[in-house]
Structures are given as C-alpha cells and as structure tokens.
Amino acid sequence: MDNEANKESKGAKRYLITSALPYANGLKHIGHLAGAYLPADIYVRYLRAQKRDVVFVCGSDEHGTAIPIQATKEGTTAKAIIDKYHPIIKQNFEDLGISFDIYHRTSEPLHHETAQEFFSYLNNEGALELLASEQYYDPEVKTFLADRYIKGTCPNCGFESAFGDQCERCGTSLSPDMLINPVSTLSGKVPELRPTQHWYLPLNRHEEWLREWILNEHKSDWRTSVIGQCKSWIDGGLQPRAVTRDLDWGIKVPLPEADGKVLYVWFDAPIGYISATKQWAIDNNKDWKPYWYDKDTKLVHFVGKDNIVFHCIIFPVMLKLHGNIVPQNVPANEFMNLEGDKMSTSRGWSIEMDDYINDWIKKENGGPQLADTLRYYLTAIAPESKDSEFTWKGFQDANNSELGNIFGNFVNRAFVLMHKLCNGKVPPLHNELLDETDKAIIEDIKNAKAKVENLLEQYKFRDAQFEVIELSRKGNQYMQKKEPWIVAKKLAEQPEVQKQIDNCLHLCLQLTANLAVLINPFLPFTAKKMLHMMKVVDKMLDWENAGKIKLLSAGYSLRSPELLFRKIEDEEIKTQLEKLKAAVKSKEAAKEVAAETAAATEVQKEAVAVKPEIQYDDFAKLDFRVGTIISAEKVAKADKLLQLQVDLGFEIRTIVSGIAMHFKPEEIVGKQVTVVANLAPRKMRGIESNGMILMAEDAAGKLHFINPEITIDNGASVS
RNA sequence: CGCGAAGUAGAGCAGCGGUAGCUCGUCGGGCUCAUAACCCGAAGGUCAGAGGUUCGAACCCUCUCUUCGCAACCA
Numbered sequence: 001m002d003n004e005a006n007k008e009s010k011g012a013k014r015y016l017i018t019s020a021l022p023y024a025n026g027l028k029h030i031g032h033l034a035g036a037y038l039p040a041d042i043y044v045r046y047l048r049a050q051k052r053d054v055v056f057v058c059g060s061d062e063h064g065t066a067i068p069i070q071a072t073k074e075g076t077t078a079k080a081i082i083d084k085y086h087p088i089i090k091q092n093f094e095d096l097g098i099s100f101d102i103y104h105r106t107s108e109p110l111h112h113e114t115a116q117e118f119f120s121y122l123n124n125e126g127a128l129e130l131l132a133s134e135q136y137y138d139p140e141v142k143t144f145l146a147d148r149y150i151k152g153t154c155p156n157c158g159f160e161s162a163f164g165d166q167c168e169r170c171g172t173s174l175s176p177d178m179l180i181n182p183v184s185t186l187s188g189k190v191p192e193l194r195p196t197q198h199w200y201l202p203l204n205r206h207e208e209w210l211r212e213w214i215l216n217e218h219k220s221d222w223r224t225s226v227i228g229q230c231k232s233w234i235d236g237g238l239q240p241r242a243v244t245r246d247l248d249w250g251i252k253v254p255l256p257e258a259d260g261k262v263l264y265v266w267f268d269a270p271i272g273y274i275s276a277t278k279q280w281a282i283d284n285n286k287d288w289k290p291y292w293y294d295k296d297t298k299l300v301h302f303v304g305k306d307n308i309v310f311h312c313i314i315f316p317v318m319l320k321l322h323g324n325i326v327p328q329n330v331p332a333n334e335f336m337n338l339e340g341d342k343m344s345t346s347r348g349w350s351i352e353m354d355d356y357i358n359d360w361i362k363k364e365n366g367g368p369q370l371a372d373t374l375r376y377y378l379t380a381i382a383p384e385s386k387d388s389e390f391t392w393k394g395f396q397d398a399n400n401s402e403l404g405n406i407f408g409n410f411v412n413r414a415f416v417l418m419h420k421l422c423n424g425k426v427p428p429l430h431n432e433l434l435d436e437t438d439k440a441i442i443e444d445i446k447n448a449k450a451k452v453e454n455l456l457e458q459y460k461f462r463d464a465q466f467e468v469i470e471l472s473r474k475g476n477q478y479m480q481k482k483e484p485w486i487v488a489k490k491l492a493e494q495p496e497v498q499k500q501i502d503n504c505l506h507l508c509l510q511l512t513a514n515l516a517v518l519i520n521p522f523l524p525f526t527a528k529k530m531l532h533m534m535k536v537v538d539k540m541l542d543w544e545n546a547g548k549i550k551l552l553s554a555g556y557s558l559r560s561p562e563l564l565f566r567k568i569e570d571e572e573i574k575t576q577l578e579k580l581k582a583a584v585k586s587k588e589a590a591k592e593v594a595a596e597t598a599a600a601t602e603v604q605k606e607a608v609a610v611k612p613e614i615q616y617d618d619f620a621k622l623d624f625r626v627g628t629i630i631s632a633e634k635v636a637k638a639d640k641l642l643q644l645q646v647d648l649g650f651e652i653r654t655i656v657s658g659i660a661m662h663f664k665p666e667e668i669v670g671k672q673v674t675v676v677a678n679l680a681p682r683k684m685r686g687i688e689s690n691g692m693i694l695m696a697e698d699a700a701g702k703l704h705f706i707n708p709e710i711t712i713d714n715g716a717s718v719s
Numbered sequence: 720c721g722c723g724a725a726g727u728a729g730a731g732c733a734g735c736g737g738u739a740g741c742u743c744g745u746c747g748g749g750c751u752c753a754u755a756a757c758c759c760g761a762a763g764g765u766c767a768g769a770g771g772u773u774c775g776a777a778c779c780c781u782c783u784c785u786u787c788g789c790a791a792c793c794a
Contacts, residue, residue: 023792066792266794303794310794337788344790380742381731387724387788394731397743405756413753420752463733466741480758485751563754 012298012328014053016291017044018273019098020303021106024060024085025067029350030390031343032304033096034378035333039461040302041098042379045521046456049543055291057276058093059104060086064265065146068249069186078249082107092353095361096371097524102283104276106268111275115268116254118322119243122201123255127321129200129240136164136176136191138184144246145176145184145191152179196246198261199253203238206317210234213326214312223459225385226332229308241314243267270315274324292324299327308332331459334383338390339580348583351390351576359576368525369565373399375523382462392573399568407472408564411515413479414508415533415561421488426509427502428554434503441478441507442549444471445514449547452518461522468518475511479504506554509534513551517541526564533559623678624694624718626708627653629671642668644693646675649715653677656689674706674718 019040022028037058044056062082071078082105090103104111122128136145150164164176176182177193184191214222214230243264244253250262274292281288291297301311308330316326337343343350360370377398381388418424434442448471455464482504490497513534520527520541527541534540535558536551545551552558627646644655655675674694694706708716 020794023794025792061794064794264794269794306793314794340787342788342790345792347790349790385733389731391731394743397731400754401743404754409754409756413757415753417752469742476757477759479752480750483750483752485753488752561753565754567754 012052013294013296014291014298015044015047015055016273016277016297016299017047017054017056018299018301019056019058019100020301020307021059021061021269021272022089023064023066024062024082024089024105025064025070026085026345027352027354028089028092029343029345029352030356030374030378031336031338031350033098033353033374034336034382034390035304036302036307037093037098038096038375038378039331039333039382039459040300042461042464042521043300043302043456043459045099045524046543049517049520049541051542055277055280056099056101057104057273057280058100059102059106059272059276060089061265061269061272062086062105062107063250063262063268065149065245065247065249068247069149079107088354092357095357096353097368097375099524102276102280104272104279106272106275108275108279110279111268111272112251114275114278115251115263115271118271118274118318119199119263119267120254122318122321123199125321127201128243129202130197131200131240132195132197134177134193134195135246136182136184137194138187138189138191140187140189141184143186144194144196145186146245147176149185150176150179150182150191151185152176152182198245199243200240201243201267201314201317202240203314203317204240206320207234207238209320210238210313210317213316218329222329223331223385225305225334226308226312226330229305230312233309233313238313241266266310266314267318270310270318295325297325299325301327301330303330303332305332305334329459334385334387336378336381336383336388336390339392339577340389348586349580351580359579365566369529372523372526373403373565373568376403376465379461379465379522384460384462392576396568396570396573399565402469404565404567406476407469407515407519410472410475410479410508411512411530411533411564412561414475414505414512415558417484418505418509418558419560421484421501422505425557426552426554427506429506429549430499430503433499437478437481438503438507441474441511444474445511445549446547448514448518452546453543456521465522468515468522471511471518472515475508475515478511479508507549509552509558510549513540514546514548517543517546517551529562529564533561535559621678622676625649625675625677625714626712626716626718627673627675627714629668629673632668644668646673646691646693647714648675648677649713653690655691655693657693668705671705672707672711672714674708 017040020036022032040056044054047054060082067081068078071081074081086105093100093103106115119128136150137143138145145164147164152164153160164179164182182191183189210230211234214227215234219227244258244261244267245264246260247262248260250265251268252258253261253263274288277288277291280286301315303311311327311330311332319326335342338349338351341349345352356374357371360366360374361368363370373395377390377395380398380402381390381394418427448467451467452464455461455467482500484501484504487497487500487504512530513536516527516530516534517540519530531538531540534552535556540551625648627648629644630647630652631645632642642657644657646653646655653675676692676694679691696704696706
C-alpha cells in the first residue's frame with residue numbers, strides 16, 4: 001500500500017489539485033473548510049515543498065437556481081449577490097492560509113466560453129441526447145421550476161410537504177411529476193406542465209468503464225466511503241442526466257435553437273476547474289493544456305461527501321468524452337458536527353469562517369497563529385472516515401495542550417536554553433560523545449519524515465499531523481533525559497561537560513528546524529514564525545530538508561524566542577458558546593417574525609382581494625333585515641355555535657351562528673343585528689338555522705356585529 | 720412508520736479475526752530550562768445486551784435495546 005502510494009505519486013509529472021467550488025450565495029463555515037479546503041491546502045503545500053509541479057485551483061460557483069431566487073426574495077439581483085460574496089469568501093480563505101494558485105469565478109467570460117466549448121464538443125461528438133419532456137412551469141413567476149421548488153404530497157407515504165426531488169419524511173427519491181397536488185413554492189400557485197426539450201448526458205452508456213475504473217482499479221486506494229457510494233449509484237442504474245435548463249441565469253447554451261436555455265449548474269461548475277486553470281496559465285505565462293490532457297498529470301478533487309458522485313461519476317464521464325484526463329483520487333470527507341448538533345447556517349448553529357477570523361485572528365491578541373490553531377484542530381478532528389465533532393472545549397484543549405504545551409513549549413525551551421547555556425548560538429555537535437539517547441532521537445527525526453510523507457500520500461492528514469506533534473513530544477522526552485540545566489551546574493568544576501550540553505541543544509535545535517519543515521504544510525504561519533526565530537530563509541522549508549540534522553550551522557546566532565501559541569482562556573470559550581446560543585435564538589426570532597409577517601401579508605391579501613364582480617340583480621336577490629336577539633344559548637358539543645332567537649318584527653327566527661368564541665350568550669341578548677333573511681334553511685348540529693347574522697372581522701380576527709347606528713324597528717329592510 | 724449513522728476507560732476518538740490502544744482529564748512521583756509548563760508512573764473498560772459462526776470476536780452473522788440525524792445547502 002505504502003509502496004503503491006509512493007509509486008503513484010512519484011510517477012506524476014505534475015499535479016492539479018481542486019477544492020469544491022463554493023456557492024457564492026452566503027458565507028462558508030468551518031465544516032466546509034475542514035472538508036474540502038484545508039486538506040487540499042495541506043496536500044498542496046506538501047507537494048510544493050517537494051518542488052513538484054502543482055496547481056491548486058478553486059473559485060466561486062455563481063450559477064444555479066438558488067442565486068436568482070434568493071435575489072428575488074431579497075429584492076436585489078443575482079449579480080449583486082455573487083459580487084457581494086465572492087470577494088468575502090476569497091478573502092476568508094486567504095486569511096486562513098488556504099493557498100489557491102487561483103480563486104476564479106464562473107461568471108467570468110473565460111469560463112462561459114470554456115463551458116460552451118465543452119458543451120459544443122460533446123454535442124458535436126454525439127455524446128449528448130436531445131429529449132423532449134414536460135416540466136412544471138409557474139406562470140405567475142414566468143419560470144420553469146427547479147425540482148425542489150415544487151412541493152406536494154408524497155405518493156409513497158402521503159407526506160404533504162414533500163419536495164420535488166425527495167420526500168423528507170420517507171426519503172424516497174421523487175421527480176416533480178410524481179407529486180400529488182404539486183404547488184410552486186415561489187408563488188404558492190399550482191404549476192402547469194409545459195413541453196420543453198433538453199440535452200442529456202447519457203450516463204448509462206458509460207457504466208462499463210466506470211465499473212472497471214472505480215470498483216476495480218481504485219478499489220484499494222480510494223476511501224471506502226467513496227467506493228461504497230459510487231457502487232450504490234452504479235448498481236442502482238445510471239440514468240441520462242439533463243445538461244440544460246429553462247432559466248435565464250447561467251451560461252447560454254451555444255445553439256441557435258436553444259434560446260432561453262442555460263447549462264445546468266452541475267455541468268458548468270466543474271468545468272470551472274478548467275477555466276480557472278486557463279486563467280492561471282494566462283496570468284503566469286504557462287500552458288494549461290498538459291494539466292488537463294497529459295496522462296502524467298495527477299488530478300485530485302477534494303470534496304465533501306455530498307459531492308462524491310459528481311466527482312467520481314458524472315464529471316469523469318464528461319472529462320473522458322471531452323478527451324481529458326480523469327481524477328486519480330477523490331478524497332471525500334464526511335461531515336463535521338458542532339457541539340452535538342449538525343452545522344446549519346440557517347439555524348445559526350455554525351461557525352462561519354468570517355466570524356472566526358473576526359473573533360480570533362483579527363483580535364488584538366490574535367494574529368495568524370490563531371489561524372493555525374483552527375487549522376490544527378480541524379485537521380486533528382478531520383472527518384476522514386466518519387462524521388466528527390467540533391467543540392470549543394476541544395479546540396481550547398488542542399491549542400493549549402498539544403500546540404502550546406507540547407510543540408510550542410518545546411521550541412521555546414530549546415531556544416531559551418540555547419541562549420542561557422550556549423551564548424545564543426547553535427552549539428557544535430561533538431560526534432565522539434553521541435550516546436544511545438542521542439542516536440535514538442536522530443533516528444526519530446529521520447523516521448518522522450518518512451511517516452508523515454507516507455500518511456500524506458495516502459491522504460491521512462489527521463495521522464500525519466499527529467506524527468509531527470509526536471516528534472516534538474519525543475523532543476521533550478529527550479531533553480528531560482539529558483537535563484542540560486542540571487549538567488550546567490557542574491560546569492564550574494568540570495568545564496568539559498559543556499560538550500554534553502552542546503550536543504543536547506544542537507540536536508534539540510535541529511529537531512526544531514525539522515519541526516518547522518514538517519509542520520509547514522499544516523501550520524504555515526507557525527513555520528514562518530519559526531524561520532524568523534532561526535534567522536533562516538524560506539528555502540529551509542523544502543521537504544528534502546526534513547530528516548536531516550544539519551539544517552542549522554554551528555556557530556550561527558539565533559533570535560530570542562517568541563511564543564508560538566498563546567493560551568486560550570476559559571472566558572474566551574464561554575463567550576463563543578454564548579454567542580452560538582445567541583445566534584440560534586436570534587435566527588429563531590427572525591424566523592418567527594418572518595412567518596408572522598408572511599401570515600399577516602396573507603391575511604391582507606385575502607382582505608384586499610375582492611370577489612368577482614356581480615350584477616345589481618344578483619345583489620337584489622338578497623334580503624337583509626334588522627332584527628333583535630331575544631335569546632342566546634350555547635349549542636351542545638359545538639365550540640363555536642350559538643343558537644339564537646331573533647325577532648324580525650314579522651316573526652321570530654331560530655338562527656345558529658358561529659360566534660361562540662367571540663361572545664358570551666348573555667352579553668348579546670337585546671342586541672340589534674343585520675340578518676340575511678332569505679337564506680335557505682340549513683341544519684347545524686341538528687338545529688335548523690333560518691338565516692345568517694352579518695359580522696365583520698377585524699385584523700386580529702375578532703368579530704363585530706353590523707348593526708344600525710340607533711335602534712330601529714325590527715324587520716326594517718337593508719339595502 | 721421508514722431510511723441513515725452510531726453505541727470501546729470521566730470526555731473525545733483509534734482499532735474491524737489473534738493477549739484492549741491514543742489524546743485530554745484524574746491521582747501519585749520527578750524536574751524546575753520552559754507558556755502553572757515538561758518527564759515518569761498509576762488508577763479507570765466483562766469493547767450497549769443476548770444468541771450464533773470460529774481453535775479464537777470489540778471486530779463476522781442474527782435479534783434486542785439505546786442515542787443521534789433525516790434542517791439547510793447541494794454538483
């Protein structure tokens with residue numbers, strides 16, 4: 001396995017690494033970071049340190065139906081939304097040290113051209129199918145509806161709010177036409193079916209090679225969860241997948257007969273990797289083609305588990321049809337929970353990258369070391385094989401204990417002792433005095449490189465990072481065994497013990513230099529800071545230097561140490577926990593307000609909406625009379641009904657009225673009211689009602705009688 | 720109801736057929752160069768329960784119990 005991994009990577013001439021393109025419709029949280037961006041960045045930094053030819057691309061995904069719809073809701077434009085979020089997300093990544101070579105965007109003309117070319121190529125090759133179908137259309141919003149914007153009753157379990165793509169209750173996969181009583185969630189109206197035609201990618205034609213490629217060739221080097229999900233997809237039968245949609249937001253289908261159609265976002269988005277590579281090549285005066293066409297290029301997609309089939313099945317099919325290379329691996333991560341619950345932006349239960357940056361990195365006692373703290377903890381709990389959990393307490397522990405006490409403190413001890421016992425210079429190494437303990441730590445340094453390297457090649461970032469901390473732990477143990485501060489007490493009488501001190505600190509400093517090289521892919525800001533303390537240039541971080549004990553020359557004077565990591569106090573953790581709870585509450589409140597507003601608007605609409613016009617004759621048919629309530633009693637077994645006797649002057653009527661929730665029987669006796677006198681009799685709860693009392697309903701839903709200003713004769717007619 | 724995930728030391732996790740392991744925490748000791756840090760040692764688990772397969776099971780199979788999720792987003 002180890003050999004295979006090495007062979008695989010050493011055979012590659014160049015690397016193309018991608019992270020899933022984030023949707024530019026809102027801020028991204030640390031779960032996204034841990035899943036697709038941080039591991040990719042670690043991998044890329046490692047490759048760069050090895051001087052391999054590597055390009056790391058990403059960018060904003062700015063198409064897709066959610067963006068224009070959200071824009072409509074917010075009363076702004078789709079363009080405004082992506083222009084707002086693209087730069088923020090880009091900056092967030094930069095602040096956290098995610099070192100994309102380019103962070104492109106799919107709204108760029110270059111991307112539009114690239115995607116259109118891709119489509120045309122496939123279409124000309126006969127790789128696509130044109131199929132006619134009927135799709136739901138909302139005449140009010142004048143748009144075809146995306147599956148999840150249609151709700152209706154699930155044909156399987158009867159759940160009334162099933163989405164057009166899936167029932168949230170029974171989990172059945174649906175298509176909109178399966179829904180009973182479909183309703184557009186945009187307008188609330190019943191959508192109508194309209195004929196349309198679309199281009200499809202017939203995945204079913206490619207089952208054979210996909211099976212061979214994924215389930216056979218990659219069965220041992222891809223993650224089990226990835227293989228499992230692909231297998232269940234393939235076994236479930238691959239279906240043709242629509243490549244185009246009837247929308248106006250997106251990339252125009254480059255055919256004259258396709259007016260009003262755009263490429264489906266899933267088709268254009270991954271092509272964003274290609275257009276980003278092109279733009280990078282232009283900016284850097286390079287040729288982009290080998291990265292996508294040469295089989296010596298190793299393509300790796302870093303994604304979250306929700307993205308597996310797109311990167312393992314659909315996009316590879318597209319690439320293959322287009323003559324490109326396919327990915328060598330798709331190391332997908334599972335999800336990261338937060339304090340016992342799933343992360344959810346809408347519920348406020350998440351830590352957005354932007355928030356973390358403002359609360360920690362940009363604080364006065366913050367700085368880039370806090371970016372590294374987050375990187376460290378997210379990697380330490382990375383959901384590589386199953387969902388994991390972020391807790392603020394865990395974050396604090398990881399920082400204070402592993403980073404501060406073990407790693408940071410070791411570096412600090414080495415420097416302080418060197419300044420105290422070796423005049424601030426790297427002491428010489430006296431080979432003749434090396435003992436077993438010294439040899440063991442030298443061995444540990446060498447082994448650490450191999451361990452980290454092997455784990456990284458297998459995308460085991462969590463374990464790889466652990467090995468680096470483990471090396472600093474060994475450093476602490478070594479120092480404790482050697483006790484140079486004790487040896488120093490003998491100096492006055494035995495000056496020759498200085499050599500023992502020299503050896504110990506020489507090795508501790510070499511170990512420190514190794515730590516900088518090894519930690520660099522994980523914690524780049526820390527590595528930088530260590531370079532500064534050691535007064536060496538960036539070049540020392542080259543991976544080939546790892547495992548060596550000649551990184552610092554004897555006699556070289558080093559700077560005074562600075563603490564690599566500050567402690568995180570309980571107070572700070574408490575603040576974050578409270579903030580989290582407060583965020584949930586405010587979101588809940590906002591939702592209630594929104595719901596109330598929506599309800600109120602609904603009522604208003606109803607109130608405003610006037611019934612269809614009628615003619616005078618229709619009105620003349622109604623016979624309104626004034627009458628007086630002479631008795632009232634509750635109807636048994638009916639919450640809302642009162643049985644009334646109303647004196648209409650010429651007769652006394654029994655009328656059953658649904659006003660019990662608003663009036664007590666005794667308080668309405670004697671009231672004058674307006675009655676519809678010629679309404680056909682109707683039985684309610686076994687009592688025949690002969691007429692109706694007119695009522696007006698106020699905004700609060702309270703009923704009020706309609707009656708003459710002053711008491712007049714019973715039986716008077718109203719018109 | 721159904722689907723999915725999971726139940727291993729106080730907490731968080733690894734192990735997935737061959738004598739139960741890591742980090743943090745706790746307790747005891749050492750050291751005092753260091754960010755009240757570091758080093759050594761110890762306690763603490765019948766690996767949810769019950770059956771079964773096997774020479775042997777935390778790991779495979781069956782059943783039971785319990786917990787969590789099924790919100791958003793989605794390529």
